Amino acid sequence: MWRLSLLVACLSAGLLSVAAATTSSASVPPVPSTVGVKPRTQCKCLPGDPCYPSAKDWQAFSSKLSQPLIANQRPLGAVCYPSSGSKFSATQCVQFTAEINNPIFRSGLPNALQYETFEVLFNSSGVVVSECPFDNGVVNATGALCGQGRIPPNAVNVTTVQDIQEAVKFASKNNVKLVVRNKGHELLGRSGGVGALEVFTHNLNNLTFFNNFVPEGAPRNTPGEFAVTLGAGVSWSTAYSQTHAHNRSIPGGMAPFGTVGAAGGWLLGGGHSPLSRYFGYALNKKPGVDNVLQFKVVLPNGTFATVNKYRDPDLFWALRGGGGPSFGIVVESTVRTHPDLPYTGFFFVAQAANKDAYTNLLEVWNRYHNDLNDAGWAGIWPFTGNLLAFTLLNQGVPPFNPNGKPLMDKFLADANALANVTISSQEYVNYTSFLEFDMDVLVTGTHGFNFTQTAPGAPNNVISSWLLPKNITAASRARDMAELFASISGGNGFMVGGGPAATNNPADVSLAPAFRNIVTDLVLLPTGPGLPPVTIDSIDQLRRDVNKISQSFKQLAPPPFGGQYLNEPDFYEEDWQEAYWGPNYPRLLRIKKRIDPNDLLIVNKGVNSEAWDTEVICKTI
Numbered sequence: 001m002w003r004l005s006l007l008v009a010c011l012s013a014g015l016l017s018v019a020a021a022t023t024s025s026a027s028v029p030p031v032p033s034t035v036g037v038k039p040r041t042q043c044k045c046l047p048g049d050p051c052y053p054s055a056k057d058w059q060a061f062s063s064k065l066s067q068p069l070i071a072n073q074r075p076l077g078a079v080c081y082p083s084s085g086s087k088f089s090a091t092q093c094v095q096f097t098a099e100i101n102n103p104i105f106r107s108g109l110p111n112a113l114q115y116e117t118f119e120v121l122f123n124s125s126g127v128v129v130s131e132c133p134f135d136n137g138v139v140n141a142t143g144a145l146c147g148q149g150r151i152p153p154n155a156v157n158v159t160t161v162q163d164i165q166e167a168v169k170f171a172s173k174n175n176v177k178l179v180v181r182n183k184g185h186e187l188l189g190r191s192g193g194v195g196a197l198e199v200f201t202h203n204l205n206n207l208t209f210f211n212n213f214v215p216e217g218a219p220r221n222t223p224g225e226f227a228v229t230l231g232a233g234v235s236w237s238t239a240y241s242q243t244h245a246h247n248r249s250i251p252g253g254m255a256p257f258g259t260v261g262a263a264g265g266w267l268l269g270g271g272h273s274p275l276s277r278y279f280g281y282a283l284n285k286k287p288g289v290d291n292v293l294q295f296k297v298v299l300p301n302g303t304f305a306t307v308n309k310y311r312d313p314d315l316f317w318a319l320r321g322g323g324g325p326s327f328g329i330v331v332e333s334t335v336r337t338h339p340d341l342p343y344t345g346f347f348f349v350a351q352a353a354n355k356d357a358y359t360n361l362l363e364v365w366n367r368y369h370n371d372l373n374d375a376g377w378a379g380i381w382p383f384t385g386n387l388l389a390f391t392l393l394n395q396g397v398p399p400f401n402p403n404g405k406p407l408m409d410k411f412l413a414d415a416n417a418l419a420n421v422t423i424s425s426q427e428y429v430n431y432t433s434f435l436e437f438d439m440d441v442l443v444t445g446t447h448g449f450n451f452t453q454t455a456p457g458a459p460n461n462v463i464s465s466w467l468l469p470k471n472i473t474a475a476s477r478a479r480d481m482a483e484l485f486a487s488i489s490g491g492n493g494f495m496v497g498g499g500p501a502a503t504n505n506p507a508d509v510s511l512a513p514a515f516r517n518i519v520t521d522l523v524l525l526p527t528g529p530g531l532p533p534v535t536i537d538s539i540d541q542l543r544r545d546v547n548k549i550s551q552s553f554k555q556l557a558p559p560p561f562g563g564q565y566l567n568e569p570d571f572y573e574e575d576w577q578e579a580y581w582g583p584n585y586p587r588l589l590r591i592k593k594r595i596d597p598n599d600l601l602i603v604n605k606g607v608n609s610e611a612w613d614t615e616v617i618c619k620t621i
């Protein structure tokens with residue numbers, strides 16, 4: 001708590017001594033300045049600070065890049081504000097407003113994050129410090145200002161390694177905050193940043209397939225493997241379709257329209273998938289073989305490095321679970337590919353008439369939860385408002401696992417016997433590939449719970465999570481868990497554990513060892529209004545509510561046995577080091593201090609961020 005208050009002091013004191021950005025001619029509301037708050041060496045240089053680079057410096061920088069610097073960038077909504085000067089456009093205001101909930105549109109823009117929630121700056125009283133809301137396409141002629149929020153004023157549109165190296169050099173030399181923005185889905189807003197220089201990796205789209213990939217520096221005669229090299233900006237959607245076109249598959253997560261990146265933040269943070277049940281987490285290994293075989297990264301000192309089990313194995317360990325962008329800016333990741341197999345899908349949607357019936361329904365589900373995973377099932381199970389659904393898959397048609405269908409049929413018999421429960425969907429579907437399943441579930445929303453409806457407008461922009469060890473979700477505890485689940489606002493269970501994900505060697509990766517103990521990673525959702533419009537005053541309350549819920553799961557399964565998934569972060573989790581990494585944190589910290597001695601790539605709740613405020617602008621200790 002004390003650290004947060006210090007941040008607020010830093011930001012709000014800055015607000016009192018505001019200075020307009022010098023590089024923009026249009027009317028831009030001031031960014032919080034740090035002048036007079038801390039000695040300069042302790043804070044990053046923000047627009048308006050005397051130490052901030054001049055327009056000339058930015059021009060010189062731009063000339064070194066493959067694409068022109070995206071300079072004086074404003075938030076997407078700026079087009080709706082006459083006060084934006086040359087950036088104002090009533091036509092674009094209407095066009096953009098029609099797209100504000102389109103995840104594909106948002107993910108491709110350097111001046112938007114996937115969720116407006118994270119573009120907004122607010123203080124711990126829940127008061128807006130800076131935002132630029134859309135006003136339903138209405139041009140706001142009242143003279144209102146479009147606040148810059150966390151949208152960086154300058155962005156490098158990366159297409160080459162050198163672009164990233166130049167950005168790293170420029171930010172280091174000028175003490176400017178540097179952020180890495182890939183697809184922008186990160187759930188604390190860490191791919192945006194106040195007054196930052198943005199490294200926009202979205203356009204690094206190369207994919208290269210190998211039938212016998214051998215990491216650089218491997219001993220002679222090291223056997224080659226099936227693999228794909230993914231540019232940092234490749235999305236799940238592209239990765240799935242391209243890999244399928246090569247008769248292979250890779251574990252990747254589940255998002256509407258597959259707009260999350262396959263090679264950047266997701267992968268660095270752990271990367272779970274419904275296919276982890278068969279192939280391990282993105283970062284883990286099938287017995288004997290790593291799924292990630294090699295990273296190519298730009299390090300904070302500007303070096304372009306190839307990192308694998310032979311080249312800086314310590315850094316390789318840190319990159320596999322230490323979280324982005326703490327250990328370097330990924331240019332490309334090479335991951336193992338797997339056979340492109342058929343899957344049996346199973347869809348279930350049930351609505352209970354009241355809380356008692358809902359609890360009974362959850363109890364039946366909890367009685368089968370672990371055993372169904374043992375029988376080969378994996379996927380997602382959302383629950384909220386007396387509704388329980390699941391979208392699961394099992395390898396093979398019919399499932400290779402002989403218990404797969406019989407056990408699910410048993411569950412179905414028990415669920416159908418429940419009073420006051422209406423089951424609207426209970427269906428097996430045959431799929432020739434994971435891609436076909438993914439398209440069905442996350443593009444057309446054809447079967448079961450329609451996940452494509454949970455687009456950026458949904459209230460799940462504020463989340464928490466807890467990794468539920470298998471003994472917590474044991475059949476013997478089904479009633480207890482059902483009561484706990486029924487007592488909270490809702491969640492999204494990611495059944496991603498079990499199989500090789502449980503048995504691989506935890507020492508190989510820096511990811512929390514808790515991932516080995518779980519069947520389900522539970523994303524927790526607060527109650528609250530849908531977004532947008534961002535009713536910003538309530539966001540802080542949502543964060544507090546969801547944190548309170550996560551604490552009850554934490555009590556049941558404290559780290560390192562349980563934990564929190566760092567890619568599903570809780571704003572108010574105080575012991576994040578232990579929750580994300582358990583006993584691995586001290587080693588991560590040592591490697592971080594070697595790789596990034598000048599704190600260039602620090603993010604809130606990232607490795608070695610303890611000394612920084614939550615916006616990573618000023619050191620607070």
Ligand SMILES: Cc1cc2nc3c(=O)[nH]c(=O)nc-3n(C[C@H](O)[C@H](O)[C@H](O)COP(=O)(O)OP(=O)(O)OC[C@H]3O[C@@H](n4cnc5c(N)ncnc54)[C@H](O)[C@@H]3O)c2cc1C
Nearest residue numbers: 182183184185186191253254255261264265272324325330
């Ligand atoms: C709708 C949705 C569904 C999701 N589903 C899953 C799921 O099924 N499984 C799962 O494990 N997770 C899931 N997540 C969480 C997801 O893994 C994280 O939100 C992830 O960080 C988003 O990646 P991005 O490419 O969109 O990243 P961004 O927001 O652009 O970046 C994420 C973080 O990684 C850093 N980063 C990005 N690119 C690089 C790079 N090239 N080098 C170094 N650092 C980089 C950024 O600085 C930022 O801190 C989901 C999230 C959403 C919003």
Ligand SMILES: *[C@@H]1O[C@H](CO)[C@@H](O)[C@H](O)[C@H]1NC(C)=O
Nearest residue numbers: 008009012123124125126127
């Ligand atoms: C948040 O900002 C508002 C408006 O500037 C201010 O009144 C309030 O005191 C701030 N809260 C904190 C904790 O600084």
Ligand SMILES: *[C@@H]1O[C@H](CO)[C@@H](O)[C@H](O)[C@H]1NC(C)=O
Nearest residue numbers: 135138139140141142144145
């Ligand atoms: C315009 O901006 C003002 C000030 O932020 C706000 O009160 C108002 O609701 C906005 N919308 C319209 C349509 O004027």
Ligand SMILES: *[C@@H]1O[C@H](CO)[C@@H](O)[C@H](O)[C@H]1NC(C)=O
Nearest residue numbers: 067070109110157158159203
């Ligand atoms: C980034 O560069 C690519 C390649 O030149 C270009 O197609 C794209 O429009 C640029 N993006 C932005 C936002 O400038």
Ligand SMILES: *[C@@H]1O[C@H](CO)[C@@H](O)[C@H](O)[C@H]1NC(C)=O
Nearest residue numbers: 159160161204206231331332
């Ligand atoms: C992407 O592939 C093209 C064609 O092979 C190559 O010229 C380019 O350098 C690659 N880009 C990166 C960032 O590796």
Ligand SMILES: *[C@@H]1O[C@H](CO)[C@@H](O)[C@H](O)[C@H]1NC(C)=O
Nearest residue numbers: 246247248249338339340341
């Ligand atoms: C696809 O891969 C499978 C094994 O993974 C193989 O049996 C099959 O022959 C391959 N098909 C083609 C067209 O290469």
Ligand SMILES: *[C@@H]1O[C@H](CO)[C@@H](O)[C@H](O)[C@H]1NC(C)=O
Nearest residue numbers: 344397398399428429430431
């Ligand atoms: C799905 O596959 C099973 C097992 O092969 C088969 O019995 C069933 O008829 C198939 N269903 C459809 C709709 O094709």
Ligand SMILES: *[C@@H]1O[C@H](CO)[C@@H](O)[C@H](O)[C@H]1NC(C)=O
Nearest residue numbers: 353354356357418419420421
């Ligand atoms: C079903 O719900 C009704 C009230 O909605 C209740 O009276 C009845 O007892 C419930 N039946 C069972 C078997 O729980």
Ligand SMILES: *[C@@H]1O[C@H](CO)[C@@H](O)[C@H](O)[C@H]1NC(C)=O
Nearest residue numbers: 444445446447450451452453
């Ligand atoms: C799922 O929801 C989306 C978005 O609301 C909608 O476009 C689509 O038609 C739905 N799918 C089905 C099969 O109803």
Ligand SMILES: *[C@@H]1O[C@H](CO)[C@@H](O)[C@H](O)[C@H]1NC(C)=O
Nearest residue numbers: 469470471472477556557561
């Ligand atoms: C689960 O296992 C852990 C580690 O063995 C143990 O500490 C915990 O008490 C167990 N919890 C339950 C509910 O069995």
Ligand SMILES: *[C@@H]1O[C@H](CO)[C@@H](O)[C@H](O)[C@H]1NC(C)=O
Nearest residue numbers: 299300301302303594595596
């Ligand atoms: C950059 O950092 C890496 C990793 O610590 C190190 O191996 C390399 O020698 C450094 N390069 C320079 C030029 O300092």
